[in-house]
Amino acid sequence: MKIVIVGGGAGGLELATYLGNKLGRKGRAEIVLIDQNQTHLWKPLLHEVAAGSLDAEVDSLSYRAHAAAHGFVFKLGRFSSVDREKRCISLAPVTDADGFEVLPQRSEPYDQLVIAIGSGCNDFNTPGVAQFAQFLEGPQQAERFHKQLVNHFIQLNRKLIDEPTRTLSIAIVGGGATGVELSAELFNARHLFALYGLKRVTNEHLRVTLLEAGPRLVPALAEQVSEAVRSELTKLGADIRLNTQVARAEKNAFVTASGETVKADMMLWAAGVKVPDFIADIEGIETNRINQILVRPTLQTTTDDAIYAIGDCAGYELGEGRWVPPRAQSAHQMASLAGRNIVRGLQGKPLKEFKYRDHGSLVSLSQYTAIGVLMGNLGKGQSLNVRGWLARMVYISLYRMHQIALHGWFKASLLVVADKINHIVKPRLKLH
């Protein structure tokens, strides 16, 4: 039995680790994980990488090393299609930055396939966005944003000698968790750049504009949370524009539907979620309007028992037009159930049904505060608004839970200690 998992993110890597430990190590099945990158970085950390509060090189995990320790095989490759009849997937050639072909086009047979490729941003075909704005979809994009940020700060610090009113303008489209969390991280980065020598740049020289089409920030959370987030960001100095739809992007500017031009040295698009278009072209796979693969309660696809989909790329309807939200906690819960179902299937036992449990949502405003809602353990339908230290601890614990799923309690605890040591011996901001 060969089980192939494509996508080693929040869901896929936890699943590969579980199946590798449970089946691969004992020779009960061959577990193969395929990812387009060689290292894994938990996606909710991307805004911290973009601002420099986190060094991707330090926090990334090597798939190959992890696979060797957990009974599965890692293969580098970019999944491009499935032949359901032959039970085989196609992988596009892998080339490096210089165009050197590392691996040719290949195919990989499977007995069971799990698609866990996550999602990307949805620019809703807004003209100019793909050309002029950046996205935060993976570690490379976050690092590119960070390098540009460092260079802009160095340049501004120099220019302020002769032009004291000069500013650095950063415009972010999308007032969801990514846009909001990155805005706060940018003010924290400004503070830390000053500590490390770029002293002329104050908060007055940093213009962060957050453009949100809807009437409030973080619309997935309760209204009072949105208001608290808006108030905190405004205090930091961010310019929040609600009910502001972006009609097009130009070089160094977003143009709104009302015709206003928002000039920016750096432009980031962080609105909307969409699964890559090639998924909708796979024959015999049903998808929804954002290309998520439709799955049954067992998390098998609606049309093929041999194919599961989990995480952001899976479309699981909760009823009344509501879908399981594209979040790390959903990917984690789906990975757990898919893992148990694959094992049960091999044992000839009936498969379990997925029950989504919303444990709440939190947004972290860098070192300043965290705000959100906790749910689930407080009785039916009850929720608790949290803020400050408690909210921050719960927010951090999400990542710790991911580390525990990958490494177990002991190694995850060592990683906490390693983080504390790094906090002492390394600069608090990535400065290059």
Ligand SMILES: Cc1cc2nc3c(=O)[nH]c(=O)nc-3n(C[C@H](O)[C@H](O)[C@H](O)COP(=O)(O)OP(=O)(O)OC[C@H]3O[C@@H](n4cnc5c(N)ncnc54)[C@H](O)[C@@H]3O)c2cc1C
């Ligand atoms: C900046 C940011 C902040 C976030 N903050 C939060 C938060 O605070 N809380 C929360 O719950 N959620 C948060 N999210 C959402 C969360 O990150 C996702 O819901 C979660 O990562 C989805 O897990 P996944 O396994 O489905 O996909 P991912 O974690 O995105 O992993 C997908 C994997 O598939 C690989 N892949 C993609 N395409 C291919 C291909 N064609 N071939 C091979 N491999 C491929 C990728 O390299 C990646 O490793 C945030 C997202 C972002 C971008």
